Amino acid sequence: MPDVMMQAFEWDTPADGNFYKNLKKNAKKLKESGIDALWLPPMCKGGGDQDVGYGIYDLWDLGEFDQKGSIRTKYGTKKELLDAIDELHKNDIRVYADVVLNHKGNADFEEEFMARMVDQNNREKDVSGDIKIKAWTGFDFPGRAGKYSDFVWHYYHFSGVDYDSNTGTKAIYRILGDGKYWDEGVSHEKGNFDYLMNADIDHNHPEVREEIFKWVDWFMEETKVDGFRYDALKHISENFIYDLSKHIMDKKGNDFYLFGEYWQYDEKKIDGYLDDTDWKIDLFDVPLHFHMEEASKSNGSYDMRNIFNNTIVERHPLQAVTFVDNHDSQPGQSLDSWVEDWFKEIAYSLILFRKDGYPCIFAGDYYGLKGQVKKEPLKDMIDNMLSVRIKYSFGEQDDYFDNPQVVGWVRRTDKDTSSLAVIISIGDMAEKQMFVGEEEAGKNYVDLSGKNKNKVTIDENGNGMFNVGPGSVAYWVSEESIEK
Template sequence: MENPVILQTFYWEMNTGKYAEEYPEEANLWQLLANQAEEIAEAGFDLLWFPPANKGAAGVDDVGYGTYDLWDLGEFEQKGSKRTKYGTKEELLNAVEELHKCDLKLLYDAVLDHRMGADKKEKVKLKDCSEAEVWTKFNFPGRNNKYSSLKLDWNCFDGTDWNELTQEAGKLLFNTKEWDDSFADDYLMGANLDYQNQDVRADTINWGKWIINEIGFDGFRFDASKHVANSMIYDFIEETNQSSEKELFYIGEAWINDVDTLVNYLESINHPKLHVFDFPLRERFIELMHGNLDLRWLGEKGLVNRKNYKHRAITFIENHDTERDEASEYHTEAVAQRKLQAYCYILMRRDGVPKVFWKDYHHFGLKEVINNLIEARKKFAYGEAYESESNDQNTYSYIRSGDQDHPGSGLVMMITKHENGKIIEKTVNSGKADTEYYDYTGNIEEKVKTDGEANGQFKVKGTAEKGYSVWVPVES
């Protein structure tokens, strides 16, 4: 993949409320993605991040994170339905086939931390020697041992959060158990899987191999990975990767806003194939939205700018957790709040793999602009990368020098937080002498010519809506 881009194919409220009314086609996501395969590929996307495709505790209403049965991809009558929220297994397999025809790679959202929606409860002894009645028996009656014969009971979990005997919530650790070796608190929600139990460990890894080799996915996004046993994440990557000749891709969702701590997380897993979402960089984008970010230091922010780790960063602005109707820093004023400056930054940068959010792309009116930025990335974002010496608190310029393998490549990217309505002009060395440039975004109409030392007076519009430009060489 050259200059890869990820599309997140879902959001939390998909096919609910006003979204079900306005976007009825999203009721059958697998069918929708299959139908859009060519369009998605032509837009320049390389990887698609799927939601959890397995049966959740809430059946067709489950976004996928209330995992009940990993092995049920919409094939069995369980939890009140055969299909999942997104469709049936047959529709999923068809989507995988159609998307692969367009050379798209697919990432499965693996929820490995917990299970929910147990079939029965059982009495157990807790660590403090008291007794509890807990929902920990999973028999998967609809599946009838297909794919896996493992049934789950309290022995498969470290603990849970609800005691039926006392009708009280609280973190309950079972007798003879210890929490696993996760980076953050092992307990997050539901019935917490015990990966010191070798049957649970083996079954989960076998499931991962099945997802890759039988269902056809090309990698995983690990939900809440900092709460899953570090050794389990390592072994899961190692064994699924060795089971396939494909070049698999792995992303951990370690929601950590500090770069040093995020680096510590990567080192604790210690697997070279693991990428992580760059939450520290997103924090800086929130500052940018509010006009509080000093752009002189933007080139030093986030994991994407940390030496030895920048290639492990997945850069993004929003996801299904950060952007919800009831809680989002950006809300729906996507353009006015400098979101496109953020997209311009991640899509032109040499390091990191940028991810586009479904709502931004399809619902917030940004599809045309994002397509334009992706096209600029694919055509021009090559060669050496460096910040301009003219960067100041309000305006930032970033240069790609171009390379011989991509004739006509190279660019000058500019973003600003100015809102004075004026044209901001900066002297920038583009690395290309006596070269004429034009703004690929169309935000600035006139062209710019560099001098014999490659310096030019590059421009960007001082508005929140159009405060971004990507200057590229005019075709000779």
């Protein structure tokens, strides 16, 4: 598996159509920085050239057809996309596509059909009888004119909508049909959390399944991507995702990487999802993200001994994609849970300097946020941490999680370089004795974070008394290893 992934976009990535061109231009630099894989934004046509990609319109249009006001997507044209992927591959960077299969938006025409209004907070409770409503559920893609697929979407391919234009009523409606109901195997929040937004796809419909499986085969061959990031897994039938993932792996083998967004804190529900999908899909470690957010907003009162409690990386390290923030958690977005700025370096040390998990860096941290809430780029800090990871973060790991405010760990190398001693304080200036190896006796250790100018001499037993400033992290290695 690649070493470090980057989410290459944030919600307010400029919509100038230059994203793919910039990726191609920066591919070599990204690889040299220590990025081995990129999670790209949704590649399919959304509601226009400003759409981040989650208002998904046409799966088969990757920026090739004049639809929804433009040929390109927010990120560029299909040719620019394929050129960027090719260049990333030349630089040994894997490419993961963000795949949005929960819903469709920005339909081409309205249709009338029978439905029932449901309780907003309990979608299994009907609050109306059978009524005729009118909604945007027709997709015939006139700009594409049947190229690649002549499939036309109608209301019976969906399970729900959120607007009736006959009455101008905004509410959640369950579409009626013979044997049709909300998908099973979804989150039980709101009774049944199948419905999220737009026209919700009915994954039980045989024509829908056939079309999506056909698209997946085409998309993998057309783009040559190396994996999928599944969007909105809480809202899609587990059985469908299992079947689709098995189909993909039968075609591509285990080297095609599948991971997804299952925005859930409850460990039993996470474990159940991993089990129900036969451990074919890795998941973002949402519990760890929430712990980081809580710690960053605790004014130093969070118990850092518990930072990994009930996280995916603690319980299922091979299934954990660890991250600090993403496009949904950034300020003002739907799952706003931003990790406070002072804690960012600490947070990245928790995913970059430990042995478990597949770390994912967020472009909104690396390049800065560019929306209404702006954040300065942390590129220099993260680049430095990546260089430390590449050179020092391997070998056995000894944890020193013995103080609520001050924790640390050591990666004891078995290679011809230094051990790595990491110490974190979310309170005052602190120090902690940690063992780095008897072979390190007599060596001077320096702080590669650049915050501590003193040196720590390792004693004859291989121990060092490492210090850290208030509310910060320090990462110590032998001075001798730097000069090699």
